Amino acid sequence: MPTIVADLIDRALAGFDALAATAEPVADELQYVTDLDTVWRARLRAVAAARGTEPAPPGAEAALDALVEEAGRITDPHRAIDWLSTLPQVALAALGEGA
């Protein structure tokens, strides 16, 4: 059974959650982290709603796996905040979507 877009969005969101947890110690940026979470989660979910049952585009599954793995390597909370913006953009690009 081919991987569908919704599966890859779920993986991206799992990577996003891990980054949010890494970013948590930066108390001054809690509001920004929350805001990023709100807008990017909504954007990713909108793609899942529109294209969720489509087969994943060529290369997208490996791309998302590499992306989530890279996000898991981020241990610095400040860099994790930056990656909370980067990860969804890269995930969307792999799925052929704009940010």
Next chain:
Amino acid sequence: MRFMEARPDGRAIVYAHIQADPLVARAAGLLAGATTVQRLLARAAMNGESTDPATWRTMFPTLFGPAAPAPGDPVRDRSEAILQASLLVADRGEQTRSQFRGAIVEALTERLLAERAGPEPVRRERRILFDGRPAEIHPYDVTVERDGAGEAWDCKWGARGIKADVLHQLDDARRGAADENLKLVVGLVIFDARRSCEVRLVREKGPVALDGLKLIALEGLDRLAGRRPA
């Protein structure tokens, strides 16, 4: 309204060495002609952990996958060159690469503005003085100095760099020009997604009227050059 050279402090002198590094000019040159996804590759790789190019090629199938242009195609070659330059930046160590990234965004902005306005009026690290107003201490990253069509831009690597003091300084310059019946375009160039910039702006704006401020995010960088986004 007058533009003038900023007096370099200690930080500026150190930073000038970064700005003059050939890697900054190389990266800016590559990114000036890049697509949005190629610019996103640079953003991710310059601030990533992995230094293996294969990891990044896998992560960007539209640039390096089977459906991407073949090696030897100019678009593919640019993707490879951007990846190589980005990993060189990433390899510099945490503090240095942060400075490189900032310098690259400034150099990229300068190139794109020069494409539209010509190289002569585009300047770096300049202060703007207004009659009867105290001068701001911090210089503007890039200015376009033309009679009746001045511009002042602050450049940031990420949306998190948008802070209240930055917005206040840009707004102050715009209002100073308006008081002298002059037009000054002020704005932010952010090497990050517009979506992230907008949520940051809303929280940081304070009393600043955002309708007087231009926001150029990663997806819209070509607008600085007067081009439509690639």
